[in-house]
Amino acid sequence: MAGQRRSILVMMCFALATVVSAVSSLNVALPDMARDTGATPTQLQWVVDAYALVFAGLLLPAGAIGDRFGRRRTLLAGLAIFGAGAAVATTLSDPGALIAVRAAMGLGAALIMPATLSIVTATFPAGERDRAVGAWAGVAGGSALLGLLVSGALLEVAAWSSVFALSVVLAAVAIVGTVRVVPARERHERKPLDPLGGALSALALTALVWAFIEGPQRGWGDGLVVGGFAAALALGAAFVVWELRRAQPMLDPRLFLLRGFGAGSLSVFVQFFAAFGLIFVLLQFLQLVLGWSPLEAGAALAPMALVMVAVAPRVPRLVERVGVRPVGPVGLALMAVGLVVLSTMDAGSSYWHLLAGGLTLGLGMALATTPATTAIVSSLPDAEQGVASAVNDAAREVGGALGIAVLGSVLADRVGEIGPGMDATAFVDGFGAALLVGAAVLAVGAVVVALRAPSAAAVRAPAVARRGGATGGA
Template sequence: MTTELPSTRRRGVLAVVLVSLAVVVSAVPSLNVALPGLARDTGASQTQLQWIVDAYALVFAGLLLPAGAIGDRFGRKPVLVAGLAVFAAGAFAAATADDPTMIIAMRAVSGVGAAMVMPTTLSIITSSFPAAERGKAVGAWIGVAGAGAIFGLLSSGVLLQWFSWPSIFVFAGVLSAGTLLAAVAVIPNSRDTTAPRIDIVGGLLSALSLAGIVYGTIEGPHRGWTDPVSLAAFAAGALGGGLWLAWSLRTPEPMLDPRLFKVRGFATGVLSITVQFFVFFGMVFIVMQYLQLILDYTALQAGLALTPMGVVIGGLSRRSPVIVGKIGQRRAAGIGLVLIAAGVLVLSRLDADASYWLLLCGLLPIGAGMAFATAPATTSIVDSLPAHKQGVASAVNDAAREVGGTLGIAVLGSILNDGYRQGIADNAPSDAPPEAVHGAQESLAAATGIAHHLGARGEQLGRVAVDAFIDGYAVAYTASAALLVVTAAGIVALGPRGGRKAEEGTGTVPRPGRAASDGQPDHADIPRNSNIAADGALAADATGS
C-alpha cells in the first residue's frame, strides 16, 4: 500500500533511507582499509581479521530475508529505527574494544542491525512514492548500494589520516544515530496487511547452513582442514542446507521456494550475482592489505587507488542496459565475467615492486566487467518471475550479493591464509626463533612487527613473509579467475536469451503436490515476504530492462 505524502516529505524520506543504506553497505569496505593498523594494535591473526570482516557480512546475509519479512509484516519504520539503533550500538562498542574477539562479536551485532535496515529502506521507498516517481527513487537506491563501497574506502582513508582505526566505528555509530533521529521524524510507518507468516524455521536452517560453511572455511587454515571442529562445522553447514531444502519443499509458505531454481533465468542470474560478489569482496579484502603492508600505501592512498574501479562501474552501469539490449543478456553476462577474470589475473601478477599502473590495469577491467555483468544478472532474475512476484526477485538479488560476498571473504581469505602460513613454514630462516616463526604465521602485519623487532636477524623472515603473502594471494586470484570463466561459460550456454518473459508466464513454480505440467501458471507458493512491495514495473524500471 502506497502512503500519500507531499513531495517535500518524499524528498526527506528518500534522503534518510539513502543515508541509512550507505551506512550499512559501506561497513565492510570501510573496515578493509583499517585491517593492517587493527592487526598491529590488537595482535589480530589473519584468521581473526577474516572474522572481523565476515562476522558482520555473515549475520547480515543470514538475516536479510527474514528481516525484510518482519518489516513487511509488523511495520517498516520501527524495524528501520531498531536496526539503526542496533547497528550504532555495535559500532560504538567495537570502538572501545581492544581485543579481536570482542570486535568480532560487536561486528556481528552491527550485522543484525544492517539486516534490519537494508530491506526496509527499499520497502519504504516503494510504499512512499507513487508509481510515476518510484523508478527514479529506486534507481537512486541502486546507485547508493553500488557506490557505498567507494564511500566506505574513502571515508575511512580520510579518518585514518588523523585518527586510528576506532574512529571508523565511531563515525559509523554517529552517522547511524543521527540517521535514526531523522528517521523517527521523517519516515512514515507502513506495513503489508496481507504479508504471509514468517518462515522462522527456514530462516534458522539457512543461517545454520551458511554459518557452518563460513566457519569451517575460515578456521580450516588455522585449525587444520581435518580438525574435528572444522569437519563438524562443514557437517553442520551441509546438514542445515539439507534440512532447509526438505523444509522449504514441504511448508506452504517458505522463506525462499527452492523450486524457483528450476527457472533457468532465475538460477543463472543468482549464480552470476553470487560469483561476482564472491570475487569482488574477496578481492578488496586481499588487495587492501597488499597495498598497505607491501606497497606501504597510507589508508587514504589505498582507498584512492581503488577509486578508478568505482568510477568505471558507475559510468558504464548507465550504459550497460543499452549494450545488453543490443548483444543480449547471455553475451553481456559472459563478457562481463570474462573481463572480471582478466582483471583478477592481472592482479595475480602483482609483486613487492609492482607499480600502480599494473594495479590499475587489473582494476579497470574488473570495474567494466562488474558493470556489464550485474545488470544482465539482475534482469535475468527479474524477468524470470511474473509481475506480482517482483518482491521475491529483488530480495533474492540482494541476498545473493551478500551471501556471495560473505563466502568470498571466507574462501579467498582462507586460500591466502593457507598459502601464507605454509610459505612461512617451508621457507623460514633456519636460525629464526621458533616463536618468531609461529608469530609471523598469524598475519603479515605480525610478521612485519616481529621482523622489525629482531633487527638484522629478522630481515630475511620479513622477506619470506612478504613472498608467502604474494604467493598466497596469487593462488587466490587465479582460482577466482578460473571460477569466473567457468561461470561465464555456463551462463552463455544455459542463460536466458533475453526479453521479458514474466508476462508470458515464465517462472512458473508448481505448488507442493501438484505438477507444473497442468498448463496453468501457479505461483501460490512463492512467498511475498520480501524487501519490496510487489510492483510489476519496479524492478524492471530500476535495472533498465
C-alpha cells in the first residue's frame, strides 16, 4: 500500500508539472513565434495570457466538478483536453488560432491542477499527508522554472512548435500513469452542483485577471480596465451573497475567517505574486541587459527550482520540531531578502550574485509553500478537497497574474519601450524598483501570516464541515 501511495504521488506531481510548466515555458519561444507567424506584440501577449486567464477563472468550478464526479475522471478529462489542444497547436501558424487553442489548454489545466492535489490528500493518511503535500508544493513552485530550462534547451535544436509537442508527450505519459496507478473506484460525495456559483466565480476571476493583464498595456485608468475591475468586484460580491444563502455552497466565504484557510490563502497569493513577477522581469534582465540566451537564462534559474523541489517535502519535519507558526512567515521573509539581494544587480553583476539571491528566495518559498497549502487543505473535509485545492490554486494564479502586472508596470514606467536600443541604465533602475515592490508585499504578507497562522494542533486536526458558520479561531 505504501508503494502504491508513492506511485500515486509521483504521478500526480508529474501531471502537475505538465500544466505548471506550460504557464511559463512559452515565454522563451515568443521571439521565434513572432518571426514565423507574424504575430503582433499584443497577440503574443495573449498567446501566453489566454492560458492563464482561463486556467485561473475555471479553477473553483473545476474543483467542485472533481468532488462531485470523481477526481480521477476529472483529471483524465483535463489531461485529454490539454494534450489535444497542444497537439493542434503544433500544426498552427495563425496567431488567433493559437490564442484559442491556448485557452482550451487552460480549460484542461483547470481540471487537472485541483484534481492532483485532492487525489494526494485523499490518498495519504493524516500522519503522511503533510509530507506528501510538501512534495506537491515543491513541484508546484519549481516546475515553472524548470519549464523555462527545458523549453530553452528545445529551442536550441528545434522550432517553437516543439514546446507544444513536449506538452503532448507529457500529457500522454500522465494519462497512462494515472490509469495505471490511481484506483478507478473512489469515494466522492453526490452533492448537487452549483452552476450559478461556478459561473459567478469564473466570471469574477476572469474579469480580475483580464484587468491585471491589460492594465500595463492600456493604462490603469483606461475605461475597459476600470470596467474589468468593477465587473470583478460586482461579480465577486454577487458570488459571496449567493454562496452565503445556499445550504450547500460550492465555497463558503466564511471559511476565509478561519486562521488556517485565510492565512494559507494569503501566503500562497503573496508568494506567487513575487515569484511570477520576478520571473517576468528577471528573464528580460538576463537576456536584454546581460545578453544571455534563452537557454542560459533558463539554466540560471534552475538552482532556485531545485532548492524548492528538494526542500519542500522536508518542511513538515521542521514544522514538527519548531511549530507551524514561525515557519511560513520566516519563509516569506527569506523570499523578501532574496528579492532585495537580486534588486541590487546591474549590468556588471556576476552569476554568483544571481545565485545568492535566487537560492535565498527558493529556500524561503520552500519553507512558506508547504505550511500554507497544508493549512488550506486541512480546513475542509475529505469530500471537499477538490474545492480546497482549487482555492489554493486560484490564490496562486491570481497572485501570479497580479505580480506580473504590477512588477511589469513598475519596470515599464522606468524604461518606456523595452527592446533593442532601450536605455540599459533605466532598465536596471526599473528592475531594482520592481523587485523592491515585490519584497515589500512579501514583508507585509509575512507580518499578517504571522499574526493569523493557525496552531499546529489546528492544522493536524481532522477537517470538519463548517457550514453552520466559520469563526476566526485557531
